[in-house]
Amino acid sequence: MKVRVDVDACVGAGQCVLAAPDVFDQRDEDGMVVLLVEDPPAELEAATEHAALLCPALAIVVEK
Amino acid sequence: MSETTIGVTSFPTTRDSSCPFDPPAEYAELRAQEGTASLACPVGVNARVVSRYADVRAVLSDPNLSSHAAPSTHVVADGQLDRPVAPGSLLHMDGPDHARLRRLLTPEFTVKRIQAMRPYIQGLVDDHVDALLARTGPVDLVQDFALPIPSLVICELLGVDYGDRDRFQEQTAVLIGTNSDPEALQRANAEVVGFMTQLVLAKMAAPGDDLLGRLIVRARENGQELSVEELVTLGITLLIAGHETTANMIGLSTLALLRQPDQLAALRADPGLAGTAVDEMLRYLSIVHFGVLRQATGGVTIGDETIKAGEWLVAALSAGNRDESVFPDPDRIDLRRGATAHLAFGYGIHQCLGQQLARVELQEVFARLHQRIPTLRLAVPFEEVEFKDHALVYGVRALPVTWDVEDDR
Numbered sequence: 066m067k068v069r070v071d072v073d074a075c076v077g078a079g080q081c082v083l084a085a086p087d088v089f090d091q092r093d094e095d096g097m098v099v100l101l102v103e104d105p106p107a108e109l110e111a112a113t114e115h116a117a118l119l120c121p122a123l124a125i126v127v128e129k
Numbered sequence: 130m131s132e133t134t135i136g137v138t139s140f141p142t143t144r145d146s147s148c149p150f151d152p153p154a155e156y157a158e159l160r161a162q163e164g165t166a167s168l169a170c171p172v173g174v175n176a177r178v179v180s181r182y183a184d185v186r187a188v189l190s191d192p193n194l195s196s197h198a199a200p201s202t203h204v205v206a207d208g209q210l211d212r213p214v215a216p217g218s219l220l221h222m223d224g225p226d227h228a229r230l231r232r233l234l235t236p237e238f239t240v241k242r243i244q245a246m247r248p249y250i251q252g253l254v255d256d257h258v259d260a261l262l263a264r265t266g267p268v269d270l271v272q273d274f275a276l277p278i279p280s281l282v283i284c285e286l287l288g289v290d291y292g293d294r295d296r297f298q299e300q301t302a303v304l305i306g307t308n309s310d311p312e313a314l315q316r317a318n319a320e321v322v323g324f325m326t327q328l329v330l331a332k333m334a335a336p337g338d339d340l341l342g343r344l345i346v347r348a349r350e351n352g353q354e355l356s357v358e359e360l361v362t363l364g365i366t367l368l369i370a371g372h373e374t375t376a377n378m379i380g381l382s383t384l385a386l387l388r389q390p391d392q393l394a395a396l397r398a399d400p401g402l403a404g405t406a407v408d409e410m411l412r413y414l415s416i417v418h419f420g421v422l423r424q425a426t427g428g429v430t431i432g433d434e435t436i437k438a439g440e441w442l443v444a445a446l447s448a449g450n451r452d453e454s455v456f457p458d459p460d461r462i463d464l465r466r467g468a469t470a471h472l473a474f475g476y477g478i479h480q481c482l483g484q485q486l487a488r489v490e491l492q493e494v495f496a497r498l499h500q501r502i503p504t505l506r507l508a509v510p511f512e513e514v515e516f517k518d519h520a521l522v523y524g525v526r527a528l529p530v531t532w533d534v535e536d537d538r
Contacts, residue, residue: 076228077235078480079243084469086240096235119470121480123190 066110067128068117070100080119085112089125098124140168140178140443142204142419142519149516150385150414151460156180156448164434168443172208176422176441177431180448182455182472184431188444189477194423195223196479201521203443204419217359219366220479223426227478233348233355234363234482237286237340243485247493249285253278254493258501266531267508274498275379275528276302276372279490283371286486287364288339289328297324305373321368322361329360340367371483374416375490377517377524382410382491383498384514384528385462387507392464397503400496406464407491412471413462415447418523421475446472504533 068088077096081089088109090099105113117125141153159166159180167175179188188194200220202208214221219230236242257274280298283289289297303317329341336342341364348355355363386393396402420443429436436442449472451459456468474481481487499505507514508529515526 076231076478076480077239078474078482079238079240079485080469080480082240083485091239091241092236093239093241094236095232096237096239097232115469121190121476122478 066105066113068100068103068105068113069126069128070098071122071124071126072097074122074124076122076124078121080121081116081125084116084119085109088113089116138169140170140176140204140419142171144516144518150381152415152418152445152447152451156445156451159445160448160452165431165442170203170441170443171206172203172210173206174203174210174441176203176443177434177436178420178443178445178448179431180445180452182449182452185444185446185449185472186476187431188423188429188442189421189472189475189479191423191429191477192224193425193427193429193438194442195426196227196421196423197221197223198422198424198441200421201417201419203422203441204519204521210422215358215362216356217362217366219363219482220370229353230363231478231482233344233351233353236347237343238482238485240485243489246282246285246486247489250278250282250490250493251497253281254497255501258497262502262532265534267529268531270383270528270530271376271380271525272527275376275383278379278494279372279375282375282486282490283368286340286371287328287367288332288337288341293324297321300324301368301372305369305376321365325361325364325368326357329357329364333357333360367483370481371486373522375487377416377522378411378414378487378491379494380525380528381414381416381523382495383505383530384507384525385410385414386499387505387530388511389462392462393499396464396495397499400500402464403492403495404488405467405469406495407488408471409462409464409466409468410491410495411473412450412456412466412468414523415450415471415473416523417473417475417521418447419443419521420445420447421479444472444476446475502532504535505530506532 075098088102088105090101092099114127117127141155144153165177165179168178170176179185198210284294300317300320303313304321332341336345396406423442425436425438425440427438453459474484508531517524
């Protein structure tokens with residue numbers, strides 16, 4: 066799995082951090098998304114996909 | 130498709146009194162119809178009402194749909210859709226202007242920052258439970274629990290001085306109360322605007338380590354200094370959005386859970402369930418119950434239909450949240466459902482900025498109230514509870530509750 070995030074689209078809702086805290090974080094200075102792991106291991110794939118589904122700004126793209 | 134081909138022609142606003150937690154029955158019909166229905170809204174425009182989950186998400190994430198009209202004014206007869214938007218009205222802004230302003234606020238509501246507020250919120254909930262238990266029922270849970278907790282959280286967040294919090298709380302309670310007469314409402318509105326203006330001026334002169342202070346400094350450092358007017362509008366937006374919604378969720382969800390003893394017993398037995406329980410109750414109750422209004426600024430496609438520039442759309446959040454293709458058995462409360470993808474906080478660029486704060490407040494209430502007062506129950510027959518059918522945010526006017534005195538723990 067490959068994950069990309071679009072910081073310009075991000076609205077800082079924090080949904081991805083709740084869904085997959087090992088994969089996503091937020092910058093302290095503006096709350097925008099930080100991708101912690103570009104290729105999450107198998108055990109984090111489901112949570113990562115769920116985070117992409119939740120993102121209100123469609124800022125997370127997952128490729129398998 | 131003409132407006133008369135659908136069985137419903139006016140915007141549904143009336144619920145079935147036998148199940149006041151369910152949206153008006155017309156929404157289930159609308160979801161089952163092909164396409165979207167064009168309905169007459171009380172404000173005086175026809176709007177296409179989008180009621181399926183996928184369509185609600187499509188509408189709310191489409192950049193060709195503008196938010197400049199107030200979010201729920203389609204249900205208000207004198208909603209004034211064309212009135213100018215005040216500077217700093219985040220909810221009514223679009224595109225880059227909205228993004229710039231929102232980004233000044235997002236660092237205040239990150240998951241991390243809100244988690245850091247959890248101990249404060251826990252203490253606040255416990256103090257209010259203590260105050261209930263120091264009395265004997267019945268008490269009105271709305272007045273003595275649901276309203277003050279989010280109000281004090283907002284005071285803490287905005288940096289309102291301790292000495293001013295009682296007055297601030299009184300006036301905002303009048304402002305968001307639906308029992309207030311128009312004159313009292315106007316007076317409270319003027320008071321809150323005056324109060325917020327004083328607060329903003331004080332923070333501009335000496336920015337402290339609180340939301341308003343940090344916002345002022347951040348904006349200056351980014352070269353986008355905010356005016357007094359913008360800061361007052363933002364402060365009041367945060368106040369109303371953070372207070373009214375959370376207070377109504379506390380009151381209404383407590384009542385709904387008291388009516389579902391099996392679910393309530395599960396929550397009482399396992400307070401760890403509070404996390405998923407909160408999202409399920411947000412989905413089930415969808416208190417921004419009339420949905421949100423958008424206007425097309427360019428061509429928009431919803432399913433097979435084309436919406437032309439200038440046309441109005443309503444994204445019916447409550448209907449999307451009962452879409453059986455996404456939430457099986459949608460009219461049932463299932464605290465273990467894991468309904469995090471619900472639409473109660475909206476979707477798209479305007480999705481609730483304070484959602485993490487709302488979640489933590491509700492989680493602490495859910496985990497503590499029923500644990501500490503296990504015999505909590507309604508003190509009047511259910512039929513006597515009054516619902517705010519026509520308020521923009523749904524809820525109960527009052528919630529008389531009582532408990533056994535042995536519950537003091």
